[in-house]
Amino acid sequence: MKKSPTILLGCLSMAGALAAAGCGGVTAASYTPGTAVKVGLICLHDNSSTYDKNFIDSMGAAAKKLGARIAGEPIIKTGVPESYEAYTAAKDLVKQGCNVIFADSFGHEEFMLKAAKEWPSVTFCHATGTKAKIAGVKNYHNAFASIYEGRYLAGYAAGLKLQRMIDAGQIKDSNKRDGNIILGYVGAFPYAEVVSGYTSWYLGVKAVVSNVVMDVTYTSSWYDLNAEKAGASTLINKGAAIISQHADSMGAPGECEEKNVPNVTYNIPTGTECPKTYVAYSKIDWAPYYCAVVNSMFDGKAIEGEVNNNWTGTIGTESVIYDSANAEDKVTLERVKGELIARTRRVFDCANFTVKGQHLTEYKADVDDMGDYKPDTNVIKTEGGITFFDESSLRSAPYFDVRIDGITELNANTNS
Amino acid sequence: MKPKSKHRSLNFPFYVTKRLGFSKKKYWAIRAGGILLAFFLAGVVCTILKPGSFGTFFHELFRGCFDFSDISTVIDLLVTFSLLLLIAITLTPAFKMKFWNIGAEGQILVGCLAAAGIARFNPDLPNALVLILALLGAQVASTIWTIIPAIFKALFNTNETLFTLMMNYIATVLSAMMISLWVKNGSMAFGVLSNGIFPSILDNTGTLAVILAIVIFIGMYFYIKMGKHGYEVSIVGESRDTAAYVGINANKVMLRTMAVSGVLFGTIGWLIVCGVNQSFNATIVGGKGFTGVLIAWLGHFEPLEIALFSFLSAVMDQGTRTAASAVNISSTQFSAICTGVFFFVIIACEFFSRYQIKMHHKEKTEVESL
Secondary structure, X not given: OOOHHHHHHHHHHHHHHHHHHOOOOOOOOOOOOOOOEOEEEEOXXXXXXXXXXXXXXXXXXXXXXXXXXXXXXXXXXXXXXXXXXXXXXXXXXXXXXXXXXXXXXXXXXXXXXXXXHHXXXXXXXXXXXXXXXXXXXXXXXXXXXXXXXXXXXXXXXXXXHHHHHHHOOOOOHHHEEOOEEEEEEEEOOOOHHHHXXXXXXXXXXXXXOOOEEEEEEEOOOOOOHHHHHHHHHHHHHOOOOEEEEEOOOOHHHHHHHHHOOOEEEEOOOOOOOOOOOEEEEEEEOOHHHHHHHHHHHHOOOOOOOOEOOEEEEOOOOXXXXXXXXXXXXHHHHHHHHHHHHOOOOOOOEHHHOOEXXXXXXXXXXXXXXXXXXXXXXXXXXXEOOEEEEXXXXXXXXXXXXXXXXXXXXXXXXXXX | OHHHHHHHHHOOOEEEEEOOOOOHHHHHHXXXXXXXXXXXXXXXXXXXXXXXXXXXXXXXXXXXXXXXXXXXXXXXXXXXXXXXXXXXXXXXXXXXXXXXXXXXXXXXXXXXXXXXXXXXXXXXXOHHHHHHHHHHHHHHHHHHHHHHHHHHHHHHOOOHHHHHHHHHHHHHHHHHHHHHHHOOOOOOXXXXXXXXXXXXXXXXXXXXXXXXXXXXXXXXXXXXXXXXXXHHHHHHHHOHHHHHHOOOOHHHHHHHHHHHHHHHHHHHHHHHHHHXXXXXXXXXXXXXXXXXXXXXXXXXXXXXXXXXXXXXXXXXXXXXXXXXXXXXXXXXXXXXXHHHHHHHHHHHHHHHHHEEEEEXXXXXXXXXXX
């Protein structure tokens, strides 16, 4: 054993020599318009998460549509945490010759931005992020879709279902609080994206059945089967008549099926898994975005439809998808969808909700993410005689973080 | 005697006995075979998931670890290697003392938490000063976390295994809670540190972390092998009575050893946050605290064996990740399965070189003759 320190030092100097022998960093491939685009995608989880599955499936659909404009199969990296490993994953994709790299989770953003600064010839597109607008990095982009419109429609479908339950006498006293019917929502974090989501869903239900209130419970994770199941169970015990969720596992839909409580899902329809309780679903289809980016690159143009490096898909661009289990409801829902597209109906119409008893006339949101969490921009607008909260038009990621009357956060223990 | 008769009543056709006179050469030959088998099996798993990918798997595994045209690949490998190495060696004195600390994960995490907090809230101080403050803060936090189970064991003789295990979970929840307090928009995304970051060497802030980790490892080597403390630890480990007889206060040695571990775990947390990640989240240690326990045990608490297994474990982890993305395996579990196969095979080798299975020939004939 006396030799060991010498061996160790030997190993060390070898490591040093190896390091010195290395000749610097990764060089990115440059892209010439008109040639096939090599595409990479970074995902937080894998197919077992409905959220990531949606991105992976959309990428598959986009690749089919784009055909020869894409070089080979897109390279998909799964299980990439929201830490330095996201940067390492991006680096590996650059090394493999990707011309455009997509990432799917909010916490990947800073690491994508770092990579974008390092390899300016590669296009980086980050979904759900907030920094592209102010970062001033040309090859760094954010994207989202007006999913609040999809959730509103799914909520509307839930309202129609609720009305049928009321007519059939299925709503009991235990489903009511002060004469209002209780709804439930399982959220991930008390964050604008989630708040915007549950508020639009709630307003969708309320557009059909006016006397509703809602409980929201947070799981503090984007993907936690047990916590989502437990959250749904809590809401059911508190009397929720219909439940929806913004969390990515089958936890809440499964619990609802077990307890026979109607459920509105996100990202995937659960008609086969939960035949008794599935009501409607909404999701973002990322394929139109992927196609827009690749086609624009191929044609040597700026990304079509982008404002300030932000791309917001809408129902109009077919980026927002919804469906309902009830065939008869579809006619009504199509009508409402038409009104949303025509802007004669607004999801966040200030006339339809109050904050501490008042209708909003001005509200400052943290649109420019400087890392200071300070509201900076008035987002209440009036157009066509409707005063509304102008969501997702100043940047793609949601910034609706208003806590409106009628919604109770059961476990928002922090900072709100 | 009772257990024996119980076994007989279960009618196992075999029994397990300790091997005697097993040569070191043979032992290492079996281990080497086991290591090769583990990598082969990982290739088989890959081929099952994606038929025809056997050759690509090994090519990509190698490229993912030893691509010298991109030095950062090698540095990333050395980062994982040196952190595992340092964690396992830090656990070693406690294990030698038969203090079964399986709380390294949490003990490092609180160090990370303290370092991240200090770096986040001092964006305007000089970088070097923040680095020093973060190091000290991490060491204090980790030492507190590490020494609590030791104090309870000294005072109330509580079970340290359960105690340290439990504190891992508390550390995780504490970290999540602090992030939710710090990140005011509710997204739980900590972001990247702007201050308190290691200087880059070879274009990578992890390089300095690797160098520091290896230097500390060498220091620990001498501490364990040649220092008075190391000697005392081994006496206490062998028998508390003997320790008392030669005038060693076992509790004092235990508390001191755990305090030393705590300081080092804090340092590791600091290396992870300020050196490697420049960020923080509740799962930033990524299971290395648990892998370190396995490595320390498989390495028989011998620094060089620990180095070997740290290296192999790092290659398996990083190589299979690269291979998975290259052959388009979209499951996040692939790398975990390979690491599991690796440790399973090595532990099996360990078992069969220490023990052998014999059949109950004699007893059978006895029964038959009756």
